[in-house]
Amino acid sequence: MTEELIIAGFGGQGVLSMGKILAYSGIMQDQEVSWMPSYGPEMRGGTANVTVIISDDRISSPILTQFDTAVILNQQSMDKFEETVKPGGVLLYDPNGILKHPTRKDINIFKVEGAKIAAEMGNAKIFNMIVLGAYLKAKPIVKLENVIEGLKKSLPERYHKLIPLNEEAIKRGMNELVEIS
Amino acid sequence: MAEIKLMKGNEAVAEAAIRAGCDAYFGYPITPQSEVIEYLMMERPEDRTGMVVLQAESEIAAIHMVYGAAAAGKMAMTSSSSPGISLKEEGISYMAGSELPAVIVNVVRGGPGLGTIQPSQADYFQTTKGGGHGDYRLLVLAPASVQESADFVADAFRLAFKYRNPVMILSDGVIGQMMEKVIMPEQTPRLTDQEIIEKYGDWATTGKPDDKERNIITSLELDPYKQELHNIKLQAKYTQMQEEEVRYEMINCEDADYILVAYGSSARISQKAMDLARAKGIKVGIFRLITLFPFPSEQLNDLAGRVKGFLAVEMSAGQMIEDVKLAIEGKTKAVHFGRYGGVIHSPEEILEALEQKLIGG
DSSP states (O other), X not given: OEEEEEEEEETTSSHHHHHHHXXXXXXXXXXXXXXXXXXXXXXXXXXXEEEEEEEXXXXXXXXXXXXXXXXXXSHHHHHHHGGGEEEEEEEEEOOTTOSSOOOOSSSEEEEXXXXXXXXXXXXXXXXXXXXXXXXXXXXOOSOHHHHHHHHHHHXXXXXXXXXXXXXXXXXXXXXXXXXOO | OOOEEEEEHHHHHHHHHHHTTOOEEEEOOOTTTTHHHHHHHHHOHHHHTOOEEEEOSSHHHHHHXXXXXXXTTOOEEEEEOHHHHHHHHHHHHHHHHHTOOEEEEEEEBXXXXXXXXXXXXXXXXXXXXXSSSSSOOOEEEOOOSHHHHXXXXXXXXXXXXXXXXXXXXXXXXXXXXXXXXXXXXXXOOOOOHHHHHHHHOSOSOSOOOTTSOOOXXXXXXXXXXXXXXXXXXXXXXXXXXXHHOOXXXXXXXXXXXXXXXXXXXXXXXXXXXXXXXHHTTOOEEEEEESEEESOOHHHHHHHHTTSSEEEEEOSSSSSHHHHHHHHHTTSSEEEEEOOOSSOOOOHHHHXXXXXXXXXXX
């Protein structure tokens, strides 16, 4: 199994930390992982993206141009990454703020109302965990128990009291995944 | 079992420095290298091992602090990215001349000048062919993973003290910024002055003993004949490095018709290109340089006799290719491919270059 994933959105949406938690989850089930962020002046307020690879085998290039899955969280990222999904691959997006919806017919398109649900749950910071849940429903590459272990690893201990809230958000995201095509 | 961590290449360098028993780190922030000093500041190694971490007022100050600590026989290091390394070159040349051990990490970004903060490998010439003035060489290790970023720190210190010469770890923006699994080496205790003397000889300036003259650390010798003798001694060390320290990795070279020669992140991206090529039935192997100096000339020359060509893949306009061509003595074809100025080549672009520039060219 190899999953080549890009997560792309605005800086501040938790794109990089969602990738990090996924990578840790992969480690928890003895897989190889890589996490390669975009970095630079674009990070504050602008777009941020991270390439995450989880594989049973040694990972060659951490830099990719085509992906099994794209998780897209703003319009700029939709413009840039819709075309990078491999035929037969998965595109998951949050329609909040998206004006031009994906049009490809050769990929599986899903959506999750991450921003809306986060607002309902009263905490904007769990947005990325809702999206992570939806992603894991579409692509169950890591087990939920390993994601929780991954969360424990990637969060400083003083935030461990927030793990139940994060778990709730992941489960909510799993339930709110909508298949479009 | 040792704990598996998820770390950036830069963080791995920093943690590995603490665990290697490094005495002092002097640095100055610059993207894409800043996580080295940030990690060390956060981790407070003075509480763990007594290691000193200091943010200097400039890169130039930092390298000369390294000079001072090294002259006292201490394990000292600094890190920076390309423009900052240019500033350090005077101090690096002085350390090579004064025969001082030190570890210098360069997380390369696009240049020239301030350039860009994105990854590059355009400092190959600077790293392997001088950088500073005078006839000197650095021993250069090029990690291609986060694990190697950690492992090469202790190696670099060992080599620096073995040869009393600065060692450079040549990373780049990809290797420094990406996170991978890493298993950290065990903590090595910092050496005392006496242990340094027993292990590496009595050359440092640790005070005048009663029974002998004081040690002098300098790169100045006004008598040209003595300076020539000093240079001959330095050259003998570089020859010994060539004989003893060459490191490389060959992947799928046994049946290969074509070889991708690369180091660092380009070697990783080339592996994916190799997979794509083999899926199309093109027999491709990888020759990954681990030491850039000493350069694995003999090994490449051996391969040249039995393959159809080499593609040198590097994020530069063509620097390492010159050493590849020198090594293979025209036995077969060697061409360069690389994006540069901060642009990273994709595996597909490498495959296309292989097919068009090498096989079809």
